[in-house]
Amino acid sequence: MKTFETERLILKPITKQDIPSYQKNFADYEIVRFLAATVPWPYPDNGAEFFVEQMILPHQGKDRWCWGIFEKENLNEVIGAVDLWRVPNPANRGFWLAHRHWNKGYMTEAVTPVMDYAFTELGFEELFFSNALGNTQSRRVKEKTGATLTGIRDEAFVDPRFTKAENWKLTKKDWQASKNSF
Ligand SMILES: CC(C)(COP(=O)(O)OP(=O)(O)OC[C@H]1O[C@@H](n2cnc3c(N)ncnc32)[C@H](O)[C@@H]1OP(=O)(O)O)[C@@H](O)C(=O)NCCC(=O)NCCS
Numbered sequence: 001m002k003t004f005e006t007e008r009l010i011l012k013p014i015t016k017q018d019i020p021s022y023q024k025n026f027a028d029y030e031i032v033r034f035l036a037a038t039v040p041w042p043y044p045d046n047g048a049e050f051f052v053e054q055m056i057l058p059h060q061g062k063d064r065w066c067w068g069i070f071e072k073e074n075l076n077e078v079i080g081a082v083d084l085w086r087v088p089n090p091a092n093r094g095f096w097l098a099h100r101h102w103n104k105g106y107m108t109e110a111v112t113p114v115m116d117y118a119f120t121e122l123g124f125e126e127l128f129f130s131n132a133l134g135n136t137q138s139r140r141v142k143e144k145t146g147a148t149l150t151g152i153r154d155e156a157f158v159d160p161r162f163t164k165a166e167n168w169k170l171t172k173k174d175w176q177a178s179k180n181s182f
Pocket residue numbers: 030031032034035094095096097098101102103104105106107108109130131132135136137138140141144
């Protein structure tokens with residue numbers, strides 16, 4: 001799996017070394033409440049360990065790709081992740097970022113090399129995304145990067161106030177057209 005460098009960030013494949021900082025930054029209701037109800041809350045003390053060892057590493061670089069997001073000046077602390085799945089379930093991509101870093105454009109910056117990689121090296125022609133209806137930040141990342149809203153479905157999230165999900169699609173062509181505009 002490749003490592004990517006953007007203006008402010010490094011994206012490295014998640015490894016066991018990242019488990020402590022993954023746990024520290026992810027186990028935050030402000031993040032987890034936006035995720036599918038299958039994510040446990042309260043987040044268990046071994047949640048990141050289980051996730052990385054059982055859900056990521058056996059699939060890493062095969063049918064799933066999970067990059068940790070690091071600020072260039074601190075390559076020891078994972079502050080977020082971008083996850084890509086070969087088979088949509090129903091989405092091909094997921095992401096999260098430590099709350100203290102929201103609204104700096106980090107996620108828009110982080111998904112850019114991942115989308116390039118997906119379309120140019122992994123052979124995807126289209127990608128499907130999803131977010132809770134009401135998750136305006138996640139929606140905005142998709143809008144900015146050329147995705148099209150295709151529908152709304154019922155879905156359960158960790159925060160029970162979210163009851164519907166938005167479906168999105170990003171084609172290779174729309175990605176190529178939008179990627180220099182944000
Ligand atoms: C979704 C998430 C990754 C976004 O990360 P980020 O680095 O803050 O995203 P960016 O800064 O690249 O873009 C966020 C956009 O949302 C906008 N935004 C933020 N809060 C908003 C709000 N309440 N209403 C409308 N827009 C909002 C920002 O202004 C920005 O848009 P802009 O560049 O046009 O100004 C982050 O909020 C997060 O981790 N959320 C919790 C987990 C989650 O929701 N994951 C996705 C599940 S589908």
